[in-house]
Amino acid sequence: xxxxxxxxxxxxxxxxxxxxxxxxxxxxxxxxxxxxxxxxxxxxxxxxxxxxxxxxxxxxxxxxxxxxxxxxxxxxxxxxxxxxxxxxxxxxxxxxxxxxxxxxxxxxxxxxxxxxxxxxxxxxxxxxxxxxxxxxxxxxxxxxxxxxxxxxxxxxxxxxxxxxxxxxxxxxxxxxxxxxxxxxxxxxxxxxxxxxxxxxxxxxxxxxxxxxxxxxxxxxxxxxxxxxxxxxxxxxxxxxxxxxxxxxxxxxxxxxxxxxxxxxxxxxxxxxxxxxxxxxxxxxxxxxxxxxxxxxxxxxxxxxxxx
Numbered sequence: 001x002x003x004x005x006x007x008x009x010x011x012x013x014x015x016x017x018x019x020x021x022x023x024x025x026x027x028x029x030x031x032x033x034x035x036x037x038x039x040x041x042x043x044x045x046x047x048x049x050x051x052x053x054x055x056x057x058x059x060x061x062x063x064x065x066x067x068x069x070x071x072x073x074x075x076x077x078x079x080x081x082x083x084x085x086x087x088x089x090x091x092x093x094x095x096x097x098x099x100x101x102x103x104x105x106x107x108x109x110x111x112x113x114x115x116x117x118x119x120x121x122x123x124x125x126x127x128x129x130x131x132x133x134x135x136x137x138x139x140x141x142x143x144x145x146x147x148x149x150x151x152x153x154x155x156x157x158x159x160x161x162x163x164x165x166x167x168x169x170x171x172x173x174x175x176x177x178x179x180x181x182x183x184x185x186x187x188x189x190x191x192x193x194x195x196x197x198x199x200x201x202x203x204x205x206x207x208x209x210x211x212x213x214x215x216x217x218x219x220x221x222x223x224x225x226x227x228x229x230x231x232x233x234x235x236x237x238x239x240x241x242x243x244x245x246x247x248x249x250x251x252x253x254x255x256x257x258x259x260x261x262x263x264x265x266x267x268x269x270x271x272x273x274x275x276x277x278x279x280x281x282x283x284x285x286x287x288x289x290x291x292x293x294x295x296x297x298x299x300x301x302x303x304x305x306x307x
Contacts, residue, residue: 051200
């Protein structure tokens, strides 16, 4: 007798408000169990000490999760001034202190304006990037400091929301791969001081979250425990890719694409690395790209058409 499949074939995206103290993978598994979904994945992990938006992709939506990682991210962060920690957040041991006073609001806003735009950032030692076959945090926990290559990042927006003698709160939208812990340290260093992240809350990934909000994990689990329907929190896959270029195929081309074959491109096909492929009924068939011969080729096809 074959093994019974676990969970149901449920497709869609849940915009989860991850709580503090919970790892991204733990939150993911708790959502999967609440929905009784067979397959789940998330787009862009959050540290346990961070809260906020964690898009959980269920079923066929997991096939687009990796493509969402490159979207810009928006955070609200409160930094604690005067101490630097080994991890860059409140979890780490204090490694440096400073008595340099906090600038006044006008001076701090001027400093922040200097962080707008493209720049390079050195990743923190406490990160999951690999060096010499080991995660950087593994080196750090072993007491090792290794050289890290600077990475290109972009700070699109940065606003000072509040400040006093001991803290400053920012709202910032940054490119994927930006470390907010390092940004906070670099900002404090700009006036000769030190700081670390006290609280961090992600409010958006691309357009997700900013327009559609997010749902607390406790609400989802409470309703699931009561046997209530969770449908209102399961968004169609199209929400996650609403701003991606798309191409609509007629019935013949759609059938060929569903069999994994490349097809002639409609004349108005956008030139993009990844295209959403739809049929004439508005159903998403998968993701495609323009190959070297100018044909529309499949990249990831959905087992079940999506809305």
